[in-house]
Amino acid sequence: MQVITAQEAAGLIQDNFVTGIGGSGGCSTPEYILTAIAERYKLENSPRNILVVAGIAPGDLNEEGMGFSIIRASGLVGGMYAGHVGMSPAIGRGIAENKIAGVCVPLGVYSQVLKAVAAGNPGVVSHVGLNTFVDPRLEGCYMNELAKKFFKFKPVDLININNKEYLFYNAFKLDACIIRGSFADEAGNISLEREPFLSEQQSMAAATHNHGGIVIVQVLDIVKRGDLHPRNIHVQGNIVDYIVKVPANLHDKLHVQCYGNKNYEYRPELTGDIKINLSKLKPMSLNPRKVCGRRGAMELKQNALINLGIGMPDAVASVANEEGLADKITLSVETGLFGGVPLQGVGFGAAANPEAVYQVADNFDLYDGGALDMAVLGAAEIDGLGNVNVSKFGTRCMGPGGFIDITQNTKKICFMGTFTANGLECEIGDGKIKILREGLNKKFKKRVEQITFAGENALINNQYIIYITERAVFKLNCGVELIEIAPGIDLERDILLNMEFKPKISPELKLMDERIFRAEKMNLKF
Secondary structure, three states: OEEEOOOHHHHHOOOOEEEOOOOOOOOOOOOOHHHHHHHHHHHHHHOOOOEEEEOOOEEOOOOOOOOHHHHHHOOOOEEEEEEOOOOHHHHHHHHOOOOEEEEEEHHHHHHHHHHHHHHOOEEEEEOOOOOOOOOOOOOOOOHHHHHHHHOOOOOEEEEEEEOEEEEEOOOOOEEEEEOOOOEOOOOOEOOOOOOOEEEHHHHHHHHHHHOEEEEEEEEEEEEEEOOOOHHHHHOOOOHHHHEEEOOOOHHHHHHOOOHHHHHHHOOOOHHOOOOOOHHHHHOOOOOOHHHHHHHHHOOOOOEEEEOOOOOOHHHHHEEEHHOOOHHOEEEEEEEEEEEOOEOHHHHHOEEEEOOEEEEEHHHHHHHOOOOOOOEEEEOEEEEOOOEEEOOOOOOEEEOOOOOOHHHHOOOOOEEEOOEOOEEEEEEEEEOEEEEOOOOEEEEOOOOOOOOOOOHHHHHHOOEEEEEEOOOOEEOOOOOEEEEEEOOOOHHHHHHHHHHHOOEEOOOOOOEEHHHHHHOOOOOOOO
16 A cells, blocks of 8 residues: 555546546545546646546536536546436536436446456346336436447346346446545555445445556545554455545545535534434425425335435425424435435435444345335426436436436335426415416426336336325326325416326325425424
């Protein structure tokens, strides 16, 4: 193991390298080294055309912000193999515009592929992804045409085992990886004690090292051998080649714990080092997001294990906490955290007061086996067959994250989102809602642009599926069926005229609970 500067680390990444980069969503990004790579590229026009391998590719949703926005310069990143790419607008847009080759796989599959690479196995056999866009009979994980030429390996194949269909996700080799830890010792052992969750650090390092690649780790500080608690060490020193120490004056700028933290300060409640009084967390204001969160919270069951997706579903956590239900359920996020209250917005992936912390791959072993009682997930497009798209629409490329893994293996799914997008304005209060300005984009489409969730699969698997919006609730019942309408909403004007297909109308159509549309607490009970 050798201690080097960020500039020296940047110099190790060569043109066309297959490079794993750690970090997930709003957390644990090696910003200091990424900044050095961006500066080197600006001066030397190198490294060019690297293929980046990542899970939930980190970012803060800002064009010139943190995460992968740091390496957004045209020509630096030639391709992305990831679970999700939407947190950095420039990267997602580059894939949508066919300028960056994009392959997206389910997040659980991604984490399992890294473990397969580390173990020298040819790939991963899984039922996850059948009949969605990752299925070779549809798009085969390719997010654009450029990817079909750029990638030197086929992402996925359809296979048959004992007369049953599966997908086989092919392994590949990494030339280098850049990950982040909290501290290193003199032997190169890496602790993750200040990271909000355990991402892919260990499996990515093992996958890289075991096939002759270069393992580079960014840390806050280097301590004496033996000073780190062995339970905090998650990357053993023998597989680490280089360590980059971030100067103390840059800790709060280029070694940020979580983009969701005010002023990027370190928050010990995100690592379990302290517990905070969750009842003091500020409730959400009454808006369409909270309306959907409240209706989703009405589906919660006591003692249930529930997954929350990125975006609007995190409103369910806020509502559950406000209503005093958070300690009677277990909320989980795909990054491997159980319990506590997941953060909203760009802090996605972290949670205040987590009860348990799993590695991502281990977490998806639970998810894929059906351990979840319920999941609450976003929806960008829904069609008449109940298909849902969250991965690619218009000029936006996002990828599925853990969405496919979760929706194919959980019996009860609540999809959540506003009825229309781009400009929607509502007046909410006194037990009803009024649409002041309709969104420009319809979300209930004749056909979704990309199938991230297949309604047909759900019907075959007898899953309970509902679609929650601020003005209506639908159910999957051999097609999409309207089952609830909000007080103050006109069926024809506010719902049917803003859909590209005509849904079934339940003969038992009822009003949504008016408490959802009042400023005071709902006083929800199980």
